[in-house]
Amino acid sequence: MPPSQSLVPLLRPLAAPRAVACRQHFRFYTASSQHPSTPQQAQRAADLAAAESLTEGDSAQPPQQKPVLPSKHPRADNKPRDSNKPRNSNKPKTSSQALKLSLPPPKYAVSRSVNKNLPIYTDYKRGGNLHLTTVRKITGDVSALRDELRVFLNKKNEDVKINSVTQHVVVKGHHTSEIAQFLKARGM
Numbered sequence: 001m002p003p004s005q006s007l008v009p010l011l012r013p014l015a016a017p018r019a020v021a022c023r024q025h026f027r028f029y030t031a032s033s034q035h036p037s038t039p040q041q042a043q044r045a046a047d048l049a050a051a052e053s054l055t056e057g058d059s060a061q062p063p064q065q066k067p068v069l070p071s072k073h074p075r076a077d078n079k080p081r082d083s084n085k086p087r088n089s090n091k092p093k094t095s096s097q098a099l100k101l102s103l104p105p106p107k108y109a110v111s112r113s114v115n116k117n118l119p120i121y122t123d124y125k126r127g128g129n130l131h132l133t134t135v136r137k138i139t140g141d142v143s144a145l146r147d148e149l150r151v152f153l154n155k156k157n158e159d160v161k162i163n164s165v166t167q168h169v170v171v172k173g174h175h176t177s178e179i180a181q182f183l184k185a186r187g188m
Contacts, residue, residue: 103148103186108140110188118183120176133176135169135183142167152182 113119119136138145142162146169150160159172171179 106140106148106186106188107144108138108142110135110145110183111137111139112188113137118180118188120179120183122174122176131172131174133171133174133179135171135179136166138167138169142169145169148186149179149182153178 110118121134121136123132123134124130125132135145135149146160146162149155149169149171150157153160153171153175155171155173161170162168163170
């Protein structure tokens with residue numbers, strides 16, 4: 001059995017680190033209590049602050065423009081009217097007239113469920129942070145539906161995908177009502 005050694009040196013508190021060892025960590029700290037006395041020190045402090053902001057992910061540039069969301073598009077029934085134009089009350093507007101799309105006949109068909117509902121479903125993933133809308137029961141050209149939905153919803157190419165196994169169209173975000181309106185306007 002090895003000779004037992006005393007554990008007292010391990011239990012003794014350590015001394016505080018020397019200032020020389022800590023100085024290298026504190027030299028980049030820009031929020032000092034003293035104001036810079038010379039212009040060179042002020043310029044150096046500004047340079048350090050700019051370097052810190054770049055490393056922290058802050059940018060001095062304005063944020064990139066976001067695409068206009070479908071919910072922000074002006075609807076046909078919300079257009080402002082001029083007060084000097086007479087209102088035509090003899091021509092009623094319906095939602096199907098407002099959504100008539102001037103597209104060729106679709107190359108796909110979306111069949112309805114047993115209860116005569118459109119097969120559009122929502123899904124939450126990643127703990128509720130990722131919202132997905134899935135269109136099922138598609139026959140015909142699935143990529144044509146994907147492309148038309150991408151244009152209609154004003155989405156990026158990577159936000160509207162086709163599941164290669166199930167042939168479902170998966171859209172990022174909850175767009176159940178917009179997709180249902182689109183499919184009804186296309187005659188589904």
